[in-house]
Amino acid sequence: MLGKTFKGLIDRTLGRRTAESPVRETGRDARTVLVRPEVVVVVAFDGLQGSPRCPAGPALWFARVVRCRPERNAAEAEAVTSVGELTSSGGL
Structure with missing residues (x-):
């Protein structure tokens, strides 16, 4: 997981x-429904920062x-990993 967002969805x-x-x-619990990762979306973001809470490492701003x-x-x-490469290559 890289982050969570629902902004931008009509x-x-x-x-x-x-x-x-x-x-x-x-699977599910009282607050979460787990689904197979099959839906592909385009996500835009303004920045990237390391986060101890995101399993992938970076968090999207x-x-x-x-x-x-x-x-x-x-x-x-x-x-x-391609998102992380943006920061190391100076893409952000």
Whole structure:
């Protein structure tokens, strides 16, 4: 996990993702529904900072969902490591 965001989702998109959640559900507790990572989205962000709470290492600042990519599958998504490379290459 790199971060959590729901900013940028319009009601229709959020409703569709919520309706699809039971199909992808792998477990749940009182506050969380766990789903298989199959939906690809484009996420924009303004900054990146190391975080002890994010398992991947960096945390995104002001992250927001730009759009969903239904034509792509999870295997085609960029790896979390590519986000970290942005800071080491001076991309941010």
